[in-house]
Amino acid sequence: xxxxxxxxxxxxxxxxxxxxxxxxxxxxxxxxxxxxxxxxxxxxxxxxxxxxxxxxxxxxxxxxxxxxxxxxxxxxxxxxxxxxxx
Numbered sequence: 001x002x003x004x005x006x007x008x009x010x011x012x013x014x015x016x017x018x019x020x021x022x023x024x025x026x027x028x029x030x031x032x033x034x035x036x037x038x039x040x041x042x043x044x045x046x047x048x049x050x051x052x053x054x055x056x057x058x059x060x061x062x063x064x065x066x067x068x069x070x071x072x073x074x075x076x077x078x079x080x081x082x083x084x085x086x
Contacts, residue, residue: 017075
């Protein structure tokens, strides 16, 4: 059962990480066309979502927290490697 929970936490954190970090990186890359206000809103929103997910993992799935962090870092590295950071 613990393995199933770990897999579910990993899948959900990977999806959240890829979407969240992609939105953050994309917003920062297009700050001139999007405007400062919308960029700040997007970055704050996705940072809040990622922090809330981390808090929920710590609160309800504490034994799987290491898996959450590993998969989140993997998704961040993938987004940074794929995106053309300028």
